[in-house]
Amino acid sequence: MYSQTVMEHFTNPRNVGEIPDADGVGQVGNPKCGDIMKIFIRVTDNVITDIKFKTFGCASAIASSSMATELVLGKTLEEAWKLTNTAVAEALDGLPPIKMHCSVLAEECIHAAINDYRRKQGFEPWAEKTHDELVDEHSHHHH
Amino acid sequence: MYSQTVMEHFTNPRNVGEIPDADGVGQVGNPKCGDIMKIFIRVTDNVITDIKFKTFGCASAIASSSMATELVLGKTLEEAWKLTNTAVAEALDGLPPIKMHCSVLAEECIHAAINDYRRKQGFEPWAEKTHDELVDEHSHHHH
Amino acid sequence: MTKNVYLDFAATTFTHPQIVEAMLPYFTESFGNPSSIYSFSDRNRAAIQKAREQAAAVLNCAPAEIFFTSSGTEADNWALQGVAWSHENKGRRIITTKIEHHAVLHTGQFLAERGFDVVYLDVDAEGKISLDQLKKAMTKETILVSVMFANNEIGTIQPIAEIGELCRERGVIFHTDAVQAAAHVPIDVQAMKIDMLSMSAHKFYGPKGVGVLYIRKGTKVGNFMHGGAQEKGRRASTENVAGIVGLGAAIERTASHMNEEGKRVAALRDRLIAGVMTRIPHAKLNGAPGSGRLPNNANFSLIGLEGETMLMDLNAAGISASTGSACSSGSLDPSHVLMAIGLSHELAHGSLRLTLGETTTQEDIDYVLDTLAKSVARRREMSPLWEDYLAGLKKA
Amino acid sequence: MTKNVYLDFAATTFTHPQIVEAMLPYFTESFGNPSSIYSFSDRNRAAIQKAREQAAAVLNCAPAEIFFTSSGTEADNWALQGVAWSHENKGRRIITTKIEHHAVLHTGQFLAERGFDVVYLDVDAEGKISLDQLKKAMTKETILVSVMFANNEIGTIQPIAEIGELCRERGVIFHTDAVQAAAHVPIDVQAMKIDMLSMSAHKFYGPKGVGVLYIRKGTKVGNFMHGGAQEKGRRASTENVAGIVGLGAAIERTASHMNEEGKRVAALRDRLIAGVMTRIPHAKLNGAPGSGRLPNNANFSLIGLEGETMLMDLNAAGISASTGSACSSGSLDPSHVLMAIGLSHELAHGSLRLTLGETTTQEDIDYVLDTLAKSVARRREMSPLWEDYLAGLKKA
Numbered sequence A, B: 001m002y003s004q005t006v007m008e009h010f011t012n013p014r015n016v017g018e019i020p021d022a023d024g025v026g027q028v029g030n031p032k033c034g035d036i037m038k039i040f041i042r043v044t045d046n047v048i049t050d051i052k053f054k055t056f057g058c059a060s061a062i063a064s065s066s067m068a069t070e071l072v073l074g075k076t077l078e079e080a081w082k083l084t085n086t087a088v089a090e091a092l093d094g095l096p097p098i099k100m101h102c103s104v105l106a107e108e109c110i111h112a113a114i115n116d117y118r119r120k121q122g123f124e125p126w127a128e129k130t131h132d133e134l135v136d137e138h139s140h141h142h143h
Numbered sequence C, D: 001m002t003k004n005v006y007l008d009f010a011a012t013t014f015t016h017p018q019i020v021e022a023m024l025p026y027f028t029e030s031f032g033n034p035s036s037i038y039s040f041s042d043r044n045r046a047a048i049q050k051a052r053e054q055a056a057a058v059l060n061c062a063p064a065e066i067f068f069t070s071s072g073t074e075a076d077n078w079a080l081q082g083v084a085w086s087h088e089n090k091g092r093r094i095i096t097t098k099i100e101h102h103a104v105l106h107t108g109q110f111l112a113e114r115g116f117d118v119v120y121l122d123v124d125a126e127g128k129i130s131l132d133q134l135k136k137a138m139t140k141e142t143i144l145v146s147v148m149f150a151n152n153e154i155g156t157i158q159p160i161a162e163i164g165e166l167c168r169e170r171g172v173i174f175h176t177d178a179v180q181a182a183a184h185v186p187i188d189v190q191a192m193k194i195d196m197l198s199m200s201a202h203k204f205y206g207p208k209g210v211g212v213l214y215i216r217k218g219t220k221v222g223n224f225m226h227g228g229a230q231e232k233g234r235r236a237s238t239e240n241v242a243g244i245v246g247l248g249a250a251i252e253r254t255a256s257h258m259n260e261e262g263k264r265v266a267a268l269r270d271r272l273i274a275g276v277m278t279r280i281p282h283a284k285l286n287g288a289p290g291s292g293r294l295p296n297n298a299n300f301s302l303i304g305l306e307g308e309t310m311l312m313d314l315n316a317a318g319i320s321a322s323t324g325s326a327c328s329s330g331s332l333d334p335s336h337v338l339m340a341i342g343l344s345h346e347l348a349h350g351s352l353r354l355t356l357g358e359t360t361t362q363e364d365i366d367y368v369l370d371t372l373a374k375s376v377a378r379r380r381e382m383s384p385l386w387e388d389y390l391a392g393l394k395k396a
């Protein structure tokens, strides 16, 4: 069902934990759907210099969090913002179709953490697609 | 499915054939239902002294003919008239429920032969039950 | 009884020992529920996928278009009811034939009682439908055409590609009951434009209790077996893994030698037919001649005789055969197939079906011919119908 | 992976080697169609009759009241649709529960779309229905009550005899899905006044792909599988002889040691429950305690955790288990059963079902406890929900 990469990131997730005085925190998902993802970032000179996550959810949600945090660590905020769920899924060597929404959550969670940082800094948050738009792009319906 | 007695009478039917100048001949059944039974009797002093049959039909029809002719051979016409299909079926150690109508045919065929004899002798035929009445008594519906 | 000559392969085949072998691990070792997520069921999932590929290869469709059922009967019920219930807003006409298997006919009757307009095409003396009659029957309200690939009693093969073409032109779903045909004659659902197809493993040396409904991608078909999300949510119930593995292995195996085996049994069948025609006076072959029928099917009507009588005489000699006679089916009406090809009641009641298979030998055929000739002669002697028939011949 | 600890017996069991042994002759040797009349099928007919008697003995009914199906799902579909279609003139209300298996729920939904009034009874926190609510729901239009014997997720056993009594008094047909219960807990269709009952062989060490619908004599139930005249004309399709033999042998075998085995697994289950409750903080047992649930069933909700995560951690340690979490079923809604007993979404998503069987040992249980305790501790560490939950506790 899952690729080896998914299993590896599920079994040994990278960047698990919290950053006590994080510069930005994002949280997405809800218990109804069975996924909650929380990402903490430390931003230095517009670069993500530390990142941690906590996730409640299935194996692919945990693996997606782990992979997404790996992919944006060391990136500028602009680069990090461009991370798509497809890129997360691809880096995981694919996700089962019904699990694509987990990668969407990861994208959204990074966005949420970045915008939280921007708000705290007094900047306008960047415009986000809604979850449903993102999921629909991947023809997985999640209501 | 069939008792040993049925199988025996099917494999080696008694009284097969015709009586060229029979005193009475009965024929019942029709090709639509897949059974035709024809019985020839020789009557001497009101007693059935010879009997032969020809039957087109399934194994139980042949066995029923064979058994019925055996049961009435040597009987007076009054005794022979009283032969019931149940008696035929019992003598055969039973028939499957859906085959009970074969024993009914045998009863009817004996009756037909006897009444044919009576008519030829200028007597009133005896009153017969219809096939459906007989079959219904044994709760097998045959239409 | 020393002899054991089985000539009822159209009723059911043995499960080939190689197939049983292939099934065995899935009873005791790999028994996990394929719908679970643990690795213990990985082998089961892979085995089902392999069977799907094996079945798809024989039909020339995609594996995802193969849905496993519990039998040919279920596949037929699903095809008819699934289309009926999900297209009733479009129309309520279902076209089928007078010679379908009861799995189709009785499902049609069930739907007719619920307001569907079920139309039964006639067949000619060989058992073939008329494409003209089909064309005329295809009104705008027609949602389904279901015509069997080959008949189970008389073996007649229908003009499937032509029917498929007519249906495709009109956008009508085409289902075929290929329970008798699958793995025995070439089938190509693309070339023949078949949208749905039923088959059953125990007709091609697989186990009883497992079948397939092929559903072309994009065909709207409601569910029949409601429940869990198995088979992509389209057919519920814990997968019968061993059975499915058996079906896959069996269809691959049987189809792989279809041509040679078809030729072999057709030659034996032709010997049987020639033998009956020469040794038994006034015998009649039912169904189409030569390649118009299944290679393993022979069906005769022997005037003056009732089918069960023949079966019992053959049985006494160790031969297993079948008849379209009413007596053997528990009803009093003879086979609807034999009536549909225009036989008289007498001939319909006097039919004998002999269907050959992988273990059938020339010796078997010759033994059957001897036994049958003797039985027929003896039983005709005691048949009032035969007497009448001969009398009729003399008069004419 | 060296360990292989299977704790998903409620999903499916292995077919016991003795049962496979009993089935084998019916694949290759005795393969004849039981509905034929030749002697070659005598053994098959007798074998089916024996299986009918074996099943009847366990339910305390007559063999003629046992009808073989292809699964529990089919039995459920047949029960509901068979009653619905043949009693619709009397009424259109069908009463069932919110915690039925999807085989009942989705069939109910299919019927509801066709004008039937399907009513779903609530259950209490342990999963039991209320007899009062049932009584009130039983209007004059009620044609069927279908309440499962024991639940497949949480193991809760319903007050079947009381439901039977209520139905009998009102002349309403009572069906129970006993797929999880049959051969594991005592069932007596006379004492319990059950009119129809579903079961499935692969839940009691028989093969997959064969089940039973018991139908009390005199109960008017239309056909579901339309076709040939098998099963006295009530269930079509060539009999799956090997499967039926397997079902018969398995129900007899499993029921014969029901009491001892029930006690043995209940003791192991209680050890498991006690272990979870003491070693895992804030664990919750779902379903009824003690004898109110199936002897082999344990179901927990572990707050802060998502079910699939636990399954994958257990799987990595060679343990096969199950969850009511949405993620494992392909939908996003968690188990309808866990929601019906009033769990929050958090708890419903965090459930774990461990079901024991004949091969389960105390070592297995202790191993699961160790593995689970480690997984839970580690995964809770990375769960924002657990964090929130602890924070909530502190505040309170």
Ligand SMILES: Cc1ncc(COP(=O)(O)O)c(C=O)c1O
Residues within 6 Å of the ligand: C010, C011, C071, C072, C073, C074, C076, C101, C103, C148, C150, C151, C152, C177, C178, C179, C180, C200, C202, C209, C211, D236, D237, D238, D239
């Ligand atoms: C043409 C045809 N259709 C359907 C069936 C039903 O198949 P099964 O008995 O496997 O359900 C059969 C055989 O019995 C058949 O010959």
Ligand SMILES: Cc1ncc(COP(=O)(O)O)c(C=O)c1O
Residues within 6 Å of the ligand: C236, C237, C238, C239, D010, D011, D071, D072, D073, D074, D076, D101, D103, D148, D150, D151, D152, D177, D178, D179, D180, D200, D202, D209, D211
């Ligand atoms: C309570 C219940 N009913 C019905 C079923 C369906 O049985 P099967 O999968 O054999 O069709 C199951 C098991 O899957 C079950 O647990």
